[in-house]
Amino acid sequence: MNTAAAPEAMRPSSELEAGSPVSHKGRILAWASWDWGSAAFNAVMTTFVFTVYLTSRAFGGEDQASAVLGAALAVAGVAIALLAPVTGQRSDTGGRRKLWLGVNTAAVAVLTGLCFFVFPRPEFLLLGVTLIALGNVFFEFAGVNYNAMLAQISTPRNIGKVSGFGWGMGYLGGIVALLIVLQLFVQPSFDWIGASTADSLNIRLVAVFSALWFFIFALPVLFAVPELPRAGRGARLGFFASYGLLVRRIKAIYRTSPHTIYFLLASAIFRDGLAAVFTFGGVIAAGTFGFELKDVIFFAIFGNVVAAVGAVFGGFLDDRIGPKAVIIASLAGLLLAGTAILVLGNGSYEFLGLAWAGTTTFWIFGLFLCLFVGPAQSSSRAYLARLAPHGESGELFGLYATTGRAVSFIAPALFTLCITVATPLAATGEAQRWGILGIMVVLLAGLLVLLPVKAPDRTEIAVVPAA
Template sequence: MRTSGVSELATHPLPARRSQIVAWAAWDWGSAAFNAVMTTFVFTVYLASESFGGEDRASTVLGAALGIAGLVIALLAPVTGQRSDAGGRRKLWLGVNTGVVAALTGACFFVYPRPELLVLGAALIAAGSVFSEFAGVNYNAMLEQIATPKTVGKVSGFGWAAGYLGGIVALLLVLVLFVQPAFDWFGASTEEALNIRLVAVFSMAWIVVFSLPVLFAVPEVPRRPAARLGILASYGLLWRRIRAIWATSPHTIYFLAASAVFRDGLAAVFTFGGVIAAGTFGFTLSQVIFFAIFGNVVAAAGAVLGGVLDDRVGPKRVIVGSLVGLLVASGAILVLGNGTYSVGGMQWTGAHTFWVFGLFLTLFVGPAQSSSRAYLARLAPDGEAGELFGLYATTGRAVSFLAPTLFSLSITLAIPLVAEGQAQRWGIAGIMAVLLAGLLVLLPVKPPARISAAVVPET
């Protein structure tokens, strides 16, 4: 039986060296090559092209593959975190999982533009997302090794900012080297989609190079004396710990539920932002890319600022303030739409509306994400952060259908009620509903400093 549930943040009060924090954040910078380049803006767009049978078929296959990946993550993430904690192998499994992500990313080079290779491409992306999430569980758990109770918010914000900025730099390099090459070289060839397939090789190298520093700079967690457990026994231990947390620290469970909901809303802001920019506000592809770049810069700045505030006023206040800001900004976009207004003698267009309030949205996304991670790090009992962040991943996956479903439902309901071409922006109402629900569930949750950790039986 555990006799102490004190957070590892409290048992490691000395600040980490700055080099360790930078090395830790470099992993976030590197992971952006998979998250931004491969799964968001470049490779999945390639898979959805006519070369693979068209958008409808590709979307169906990709959706099914990623759905299966989400189920695998939900089932396995907590146990993989638990076992890396107990075995003193948190850094080892971060390296292993990251290496698998890099290998799967590089293998996408062999996905030639042929319909019969669509399943291979979708499978590689889906498997990469599974191992990326497993790596992220161990990476997030490392936060307690390099931060103190006084700096955890700032360090978490720094990591999120590095991820945003890494995505920008990687995308810009992909743009000028492969997609719209600034000079002629063999990698610019479009024959057999060589330029796009080389993006996979570039992304693999990006992941490897920037994931190495954390593996050398941050020490491994000590091995905990505990019985060796099989997979089924690990699930039994997980269930006992969840019951113990519910009995002694139910607000930890409340926070996991609240964060799962509002994090789904945060993800939807980026997922559907470009769609709304193009469909409702008439942005061209280049304008969407420019907005994405500016949006990531603003989100990074917001994450840093939110991290500083987190350490001063606490993570809950930062998250609540960010969610309120998101609701106000998204409400303004919904109400103003693509209309033209006269403001102080100047014409205010739909483009102005989306640029101004869209950037406000990205400003608040960063702090909400960063403080959510810092919040959980403050709750994690000593030596159990990996398992708790595994639960964090699982709860997030469990409700990941909410925002997309309500986005689509809101548009469907609006179609017969508004003018033709005006229904899409009402999808924002669905995203707002998810953010509001997360906020309402979060409000009664006690801040971390007021929560006592659970005493959990080991066997």
């Protein structure tokens, strides 16, 4: 990558520009505000509320609607994998990181707001899944630029703490957004026009709320963090020529810093396992441990609080012992907690005079899972930010998104395989619990691949030669 840059540009400080009227703390708060706002799309639209609405009977049946949604999201995943690295690269070299963060965030907000017009009838299913799928694409593009900004609002000495603070804000923002949605739209505590269930008005208004929530809380970062200066003075490459440059840069990274590529591969594997913990956690809580919907939501709220605490605490540890140590400890904790849930199941036990049922098992060890997920996610982002050459974080985080998408089928596939194998062998209602084993295998594989990877220097920024 660019070795022609002046030594000052490569010093181990950050991409932060001097002379801004906004303090460093102000920039960090503004940056984390985006994470807080993005939870409306993640938690409300794609996890707990709107996709549940889209896969209801109103759209032609749960099975058919789920299949259509899954297909749309699969297409979106391919688009993200193909386009994310190049969009990150071009925003870096063109000095337009903040611009594209704003453009992509606005696109997500608009697409989310348009979900208001998805009426509960089968003919609107295609519109709904298209809007959600496109929203996912632009959300990932925005995330590439947002994650790359981590180097602009932090230094090598506090990058872990700042990353953890951002993740924590995301978890807490999800809790607040979900509570507001529940109180105003899903289970309103008072009568108002937004509580009307006619034509699912209350759920469609959730989309408007989510769009406004994300847009409003995304604004501070666009005002507080300066734009990244354009890298170099060469002619701009065409879009397709950017792929050639990307390949040459990947080869250059592998020659000079192969452990960066190794980390991308390792993190792709264990991040798939981390995503599966949240994706299938509610399914296991309901199917194996008998949680009702309200109990699942209640657990989700507590789980997000615990995950936020873990992310913030993990960020402090990150700056002291390094991101690799935090990730390894977190993955080990996840394996222990997941194994406890798998082994204990929904049985009743007594230990040292204390008796508990299966629901208590899930509450205890399920919250431990949440506690370790936060630090693993936060330190993974900080790890890569430490490896990114000055001014080229966007391209590297684009590769981060691509590698994650490339293996995102592994945990769901192993989860399903383990249940399928266990079905004829386990007692009735017990097979689903063995899906946990599939998730644990993915986390263990990610941990084993990570172990030989060289940890990044906590006081220096990587420099990679030009391709």
